[in-house]
Amino acid sequence: MLIKLRILTKSFPILLLCTLLTGCWDRTELNKIGITSATSIDWVNNHWQVSYQLVIPQSISSQSAMGTSNQQAPVMVFSTVGDSIQTAIQRASLEMPRTLFFAHNRVMIIGEDAARKGIGQLIDNYLRSATSRETVSVLITRGTGRKILEQLVPMEKIPGAAIQNMLLNEDKHNSDLKQVMVYQLAMSMSGDSGYSTVPEIFIAGRGVESTNVEELKSTKAETKLKMGRLAVFKKDQLIGWLSLNDGFGINWIMNRIDQTVLFFSCTPGSKHVQSAVHIIHAKTRLKPTQQNGQWVMKADVQATAQLIENGCDIDPSKREGIKALEKLANHAVTTSMQDALRSTQAMKADVLGFATSIHKKDPKAWKQMKENWDEIFPQIPLETTVNISIERLGMSSKSFVDILKGKQE
């Protein structure tokens, strides 16, 4: 009897747990969710308009990859409107057979009006939700974000993923624009200066937008997605734009250069670009110092490079030649850094992280400057020392243009 009772008491928890652990409340069926690959947000008529790029699974499966003439588009785009972002997202159930699933969302496109209105609420949504990721890339567009989502990208099936890959490609190999993820944006917005930058995406070209699969059948696209300028945010609001070149300089100042190609002219100051080096590795040390009561930022750049194009009348196989080329490259970096500084100072927008580095260096001084930092920032000069060493010349030494000239003589 006692043994039976013990078996009963021991089997009771097991039975109870077995029934409870099935977890039927939160089951998610794969064919009941609509996977978004990109979302965009616009501010239209005083309402948030959220657009979604939903992946249509059957059209991206490998069977249909070869494509038939009446192939379905890989994604569909639709929008919902609401007073808050979640209201808008909730309205999606009025027109969708599936619940939206944001864990595979790759990019977030913000329309200019929404960006001017302020995107704090959007970031709150990301940080609060457990399913949407903070590794989503953020992009700004001039018009409405929805237009970007509608655009098909040749070579890639899912446009959302294509946009992120485009951004990563730029980030890794060119470094004019850097990928900005939601958490990075949240960090820089809440940082000391409160200014941050976000890359722009736009539809380049005139004519029919590639919203139709038929468009992809041609070898040339009339319009395409392209990345452009750099949007500047004060706290969570868009306040202006910086050019691509400014972006390049900003990345040099902020030590965000991975690999890039640096172009320079054969005489310092000239705008006629003739040579280029491939920067393999770069490091910038930004140091605030105080000189006679005035803060000065010191940027010390160390980089290694490989010569990839030589249109100058300089022989890089000689040591003096290399030195001369390095000097030209150094000059190019210095100019681009100073240009970027001028543009940001003209906007009084400290996107360069000067505030943070002064705060870290001297918290006491920062406390006094904090209040009118926007006025102090434009006065701060930047002293640069650039040291690029061209370590390799590639497979050839003298400029071919030079060789031809020699032949003629």
Next chain:
Amino acid sequence: MERISKFQLAMMIILFQIGSTPLFALGGKAKQDSWLAMLAAAICGLFLLLMFLFIQRRAPDKDLIGLLRLCFGNIIGNFLGAAFVLYFAYESMRNVRDFGEITTITLLTSTPQLVIMLIVVVLAAYAICMGIEAFCRVVEILTPIVICSYSALVILIFSSNLVKLDRLLPIMENGPVPVLKAAFPDIVSFPFGQTVVFFMLYKLLYNKKKFCRVSMIAYSSVALFLILMNMLDMMVLGPTLSGESTIPFLQAVQLIQVGDFLERLDVFVTLLLFLGLYVKLTMFYWASAYGLAELLGTKSKLPIYGVGAVIFATSFLEPDYTYHVWLGIEVSVKFFPIFQVLIPLMMFVAILIRKPHSPPPLADTKSNNIMGEETIG
């Protein structure tokens, strides 16, 4: 009489202290100096542990209830013992609620909390019914898993280039006051002061030689680990995000992107959280049930069910998460030091005063006798 080994004790201290701690931004008030606050609290906790161990060494064969009776006499001892039973049950209840809340926030949004908490309380009750020995073996098995998972996540965080050392700067920009304010009493009472629960465990050791050293080593290493985890959160997320986040470690792990496929490892964090919280709540639950059994002088398993039912029921009293956190951070820390510092301090003084009457060897034989009676009875 159940017995545990020193290795099991060490594992228990490690896993118990890890608990859910690495997941929360402790000392958020101190911003980027929160790790300094942790350090200060950990050192303070070390002294507390030293005191606990000193008290325990005087009467190695007594548990907390026995020690309280020894120090303050039977009546006051029983009264304080009952208070400790309530305190342990309360701590356990907080962990049950944490378990429920965090599961709901991160993984199972529409599952009723009742179910989640019922599962975990039944599991804990089951482990306790099997005896503390069985539970210690469970901990022995879980600790390596937990340590490996944490290390894997830390390595992944480093390899996705998320760590920026300079986010820890500037150090102590507002002087040491905010750091100390963040450390005392908040971080001392959670998690470092919670070692008071081990008073219930020491007497079960097989071999009481060097148990102090084992405890100190285990405590110091786990404290160091917790401080490093706190620094890691800060280095990844910066003070603002890590301070505002409910579970900063989860937030940090969500950012991992290695080689385009090692992403979204949230579920590891949630599993670690489950393991840690489970160990912690079971330990408190056990201490409470065991203490109650001893107070009542019973050997039946009824106290286990009773305490379990109370823990389960009270975990619903708090209406929402904000209230739960408020109660934990604003109210509980005010009275936790009574149990973690004040009463042990009184015991310490009492035991010092009583020293001439009952020197350690005598106390040992005496307590052995008592224990012998207990086992017979």
